[in-house]
Amino acid sequence: MSGWIEALLGAVAVVCLLAVVYSYAIYPLVLFVVAALRQAARDAAFVWRKHDRRRAEAVAGDWPAVAIVISAYDEERHLARRIDNLLALDYPADRLRAYIGSDGSRDRTAEILAQHGGDPRIRGFAFELNRGKAEVLNDLVSRTDEPLLVFSDANTFFRPDALKRLVAAFADPAVGGVTGELRLMGNDGDNQDSLYWRVEQFLKFFESRLGALLGANGAIYAIRRTLWKPLARDTICDDFCVAMNVAATGARLVYEPRAWAEEDTPEHMGEEFHRRVRIGIGNFQALLRHPEYLLRTPPATRFAYVSHKVLRWIAPHLLIVALAASAVLATGSTAWAAATLAQALSYGGAALALQQVRRGRRLPRPLMLAAFLFALNWAFLVASWRYASGRYSGAWGRTSR
Template identity: 75%
Template sequence: MGETLRLALEVVAWGGIGAVVYSYALFPVVLFLVAALHQAGRDAAFVLRKRDRRKALDRVDLDWPHVAVVISAYNEERHLQQRIDNLMALDYPADRLHAYIGSDGSRDGTAAILTGQGDEPRLKAFAFEVNRGKASVLNDLVSRGDEPILVFSDANTFFRPDALKRLVAGFADPGVGGVSGELRLIGAGGDNQDSLYWRVEQFLKFFEARIGALLGANGAIYAIRRSLWKPLRPDTICDDFCVAMNVAAARSRLLYEPRAWAEEETPERIGEEVKRRIRIGIGNFQALVRHPEYLLRTSWATRFAYLSHKVLRWIAPHLLIVAMAASAALAVESTGWRWGLLAQALSYLGAAAALGLTQRGVKLPKVITLAAFLYALNWAFLVASWRYATGRYAGSWARSSR
């Protein structure tokens, strides 16, 4: 093997592994440091020039705008009535809150629940007979009203009583185009590997928002100005990500308001998440290919976060496969790389075995369970990329436990 080829293979092997380690482990640290420097600059501006560094999000004298809560529901009879009751009980001026809920050709009792709501003037219920997909239903529901603030949520999500006010208060700043709330995952068995991963995601959202680089929104609870709404392509899968990133591409600010929170049940077993992760993964690659403006028209901070937090994670399994192939080529002539190849193989096999055990209900230490969850996540991204590349993702709008 020539020296140039060997060096190239080493760069590929170390580069692939290093990029994945950076995205998962180093980026949170780098983001925290960048956010700390950004906050220090704002504090200095406040001290030296008296420029206010805080936003008045706690005002109670706001002229609360009219809002439209938009929900596309598919086979949600288990949660829907409770969800409607939750919306109608929110601490928000009753004459300024309207809910637009559409059943997307549901095959259970969802449509019957909607049509049986009586004369509630704040609820606009639509029982669509044909299953068109979530994006089409959202487009339809948004077109039915004229409220200046659009709030998006899910049928199996429940808002805290003051969540809507917390969410809408951010729009007191005319430069704000969207506000994302916080989703809290709950389960009968307490904490699980998904919520542990979700807490890390919340950490990243908080500090990305601090530097003006919030990526997407929590689909369970977020809002945008109607003036920034762009109709979605009918087969769009990650609608919440695209709606929010369209706001960022319009150079309007996205806020993260963790005090506006909602709750949602989460599966107790990793296996229940795999199909959902594959669907989301397909949507991720769909957004990456279809929307180059998320990199080309957004701020430097958003581009930095998008590449580090999203793109590198989406292609992480591909990077690891390429790195392993390069390691195998190097192992032909190097004992050190033989050990490196063996370590990679054992790590992946061990994580796969742990995933199999967790799917059978075996309780494992948290570190091993997290490794199994990350393996499942990356497997989902790998499958999703193949299905997107081959166009095999019809019917991706499906009912799941989340």
């Protein structure tokens, strides 16, 4: 093998590995440092020039009209309790409307909607034809005239003050969308000890501080109705696309962690895996269908999009390329042979840990994290193949989440 080919393969292996390490480990540190420096600059401006460093908030008693939009499919298990949850929100009743559409549900979802038809705050629509979530969202939004749209799910439950927390941020005219915080509830209560979940919340908080928030949490987010753009009928990651469409207009997306919503976690990692595959397909769909997310969003958003999203979506492909390049180089280098063995053992160990988790065994937290990351990257790999082969649709994918 010629020297330049060896050099090229070595560079490919190193760059691919570093790209993955950067996205998962280095980017959070860079984000924190940049956000801290920006906050320090704002604080200095406040002290020296008396520039206000905090965003405006809505004045009590001056709450705008809000439309809560929910597309539901076979949600008889949650819907009645969800409607009660909406009616119990701390928000002026005359400025709150919930538009809930049953997308050709085969259970009692439409019947439950009809039972709540007497309350003017609940507007239920029992669509007989199953069209997919994106189509139902388009339909429901077309029936609203409220200036703010709040999107959520039938199996999500807001804290009483969550809506006011979301809406308050729109007092700043530069804000086009606000996402709240989803708290996952396990069988034994709060599930916030997941390291990966905590890191995602960390990233979301500091990306918001830099004006680089990516997408929204589909369980609880809001946008200005004037910034709504109808979705393609087969859209899978509707929440991500709705929010990024807002960012592509130049409006700000912000994160409001005080706006809480709760949702149950899947009982089995296998169920979560299928959900991850579907989300992964939606990620690749958005990446290839919407180049404007890279071309028309603010520079900070583009930087975060590549660092936080794109590199993670293609991480398994990068790891495979790195392993293949290392294996070729291993034939003539002890160092590369060791590097190849280390990579193979790492992936094999993570796969074994995942197998143990699926059998219900409790492992130390580092091994649990390794199992989760292996499952996540395997899901992205499967998703990329299914998207490339066209083996997907915009129809509903049912899990407990």
